[in-house]
Amino acid sequence: MLWAAAAVVALGFLIGVEVVARRYAGASGPITLQTRELILPPKPGPLYGGLALMMVVLTWRQRFIALGSAIAIDVVFVLGRWAAGVEVPEGQAFGNGALWVMLGCAVFAFVRRTGQERLLLLKGVGLGLLLVTGRKTGDAWLAITSQTRPTVLDPYVAMADHALGNPSWLVGRVVEASGSAGSLLLHFVYGELAVAAVVVALYQLRKVSAERRFPRHHLVRTFLLIGLLGPAFYMIFPVVGPVFAYGPGASGTGGVEWAVANLWPHTTPPVTLPHPVPYDGITPRNCMPSLHTAWATAIFIHTRKGPRTLRYAGTFWLVATLIATLGFGYHYGVDLVAGVVFALTTEMALRTFDRGWDRSGMRFVGWGTAVFSALLLSYRYLSMEMAEHRWVAGPLVLLALASVIYGYLRTTRKWASDVVPFPRQTRRPEAEAAAGPDAAPEAAPELV
Structure with a gap:
């Protein structure tokens, strides 16, 4: 059913x-x-x-x-x-x-x-x-x-991004200086995220044919749930990204004629009062949160129990995706923070459901949801304050991210240590009498 x-x-x-x-x-x-x-x-x-x-x-x-x-x-x-x-x-x-x-x-x-x-x-x-x-x-x-969504909220996100030091502008200059080889590699990683997910999923599902059943949890579930829930926030928080809002655009869409200013990646935007700005009817509003970051985070999580090669590949894909999303101007730094929080919360929600709504998992999902909501509200309504007090706002944003990562690790490690042995089975009195006094004791069952 x-x-x-x-x-x-x-x-x-x-x-x-x-x-x-x-x-x-x-x-x-x-x-x-x-x-x-x-x-x-x-x-x-x-x-x-x-x-x-x-x-x-x-x-x-x-x-x-x-x-x-x-x-x-x-x-x-x-x-x-x-x-x-x-x-x-x-x-x-x-x-x-x-x-x-x-x-x-x-x-x-x-x-x-x-x-x-x-x-x-x-x-x-x-x-x-x-x-x-x-x-x-x-x-x-x-x-x-x-x-x-004819208007976008990029000026708000750009102001909030001052709290993190405008990482898209910094990484954009680094990628630009790295030459065509580095750019091609990053484009491949960014564009073939689904291929990486399929490889990891095939490893996790490799025993389905022999066991005639699917494992309780695997990457495809997280991948699909992120893709189902994440785009809803595009409608709530429409953002096109720095290369479009503050640069020449990319892939033949957008363009400097729609940009707030032609600044990316060499000149960071000045601290000014943000407001919604109109944008074209072609460019997707798909930045907040960064689902590429969320999916890459899910891949990283699901490779942790694989062989060494798979673990290294998962780490590489996450790091390269973060560099690509920033270096090509597709996302702001605060998008990535929201994407990681969103991914960890989604992953934990699925694991909690599998465990029968475990209380510790539900607490983490509540905390992750609260942090994610607080981040988006701050980017929208406190962006100016975040830009003016970056030395306070930046550490607070990173502390919120760290609290979610710590909570995820703590909860999953607690679950790993919650190994309860079966009670030792004893013989009924009539079985003991039938066996006699010299019978060997019954072996205890193995622990799970």
């Missing part, structure tokens, strides 16, 4: 986003975008990543069949478009096959599987499709933010 309810809620949410995108943004929603990719060239996205997640429930023989079928279907589509003279944008040639195979497995589950085997296969298909559809939902939601 829980999985059925989740499926109904997810479908209702997708329909809602579809309606809102069409009505308020004049854009296609996630359902339309995903349906088109059954035939049309797919946009770059984690289609094969979704297929890889789905295949964790399959045997090795079934995996080879599924992957081979996806590649064969893609080859047919590529040859058909080539024969028809259809021009395909770069990077959009492959992916239809992965989507067809995932949908085919869903049909196969209903037609040829029953009971737990059907449920397991449908869970795998749902996991893969959620990753793919989540990307489409995000694209539709970003279009909604740009159309429904």
Whole structure:
């Protein structure tokens, strides 16, 4: 029933986003975008990543069949478009096959599987499709933010960022001086965050096929919940980022004609009374909080119990993501602080739910929510005070972040130490009499 309810809620949410995108943004929603990719060239996205997640429930023989079928279907589509003279944008040639195979497995589950085997296969298909559809939902939601929020609050965030020393301006100059090699590496890390998440998730789910069940908690759950809850704050706190609001813009959107001033990254903005400013109807308002930072934090957390190589990779991805978000001018420093707090709170909420609403977990979720709310309210209503008293406001912001990190570590370590042994089993008196006085004592069960 829980999985059925989740499926109904997810479908209702997708329909809602579809309606809102069409009505308020004049854009296609996630359902339309995903349906088109059954035939049309797919946009770059984690289609094969979704297929890889789905295949964790399959045997090795079934995996080879599924992957081979996806590649064969893609080859047919590529040859058909080539024969028809259809021009395909770069990077959009492959992916239809992965989507067809995932949908085919869903049909196969209903037609040829029953009971737990059907449920397991449908869970795998749902996991893969959620990753793919989540990307489409995000694209539709970003279009909604740009159309429904004509003004942005970047001047408030820029003033609050004075408390942290305007790190985006500092790191932006460092990245600019690092040359093309460093910039290309950071662009790769920033753009392929979903690939890193899929790699970590595949490691965590590697035993699903053998054990015929999913682990209680894994990265995909946190990743999806962050992506579900985070964009709501884009509507409450619309921010485009320093490269757009205080620079020339990027990726062909925005531009100096919409900027408050052309300052980034060489000149920090002066301390002046902030106010909402109008911005174009194209650039997404997707800065507060930094979900790239939140997702990278989740990846870091979920690699801590992996092998050394995975732990190093998780650390590298987090550090490189932080540098990229600041160095390319996509985020302010205070965005990143909010993103880390948001990620830790979301992660703990899921873990607390798994433990049956553990009291210590609920306390942390309450504290994390309070800190996150206080940060956003401070950025909006105390930004001028934060800029004028940066030597007080900056340490307070960092102290709030440190309190959340400390609380998360303390709670998870407490849970790790809460190992309660089973009580020692004793024989009933009649069993003792039957065994006789010389019988060996019954061994105590192993501790968990």
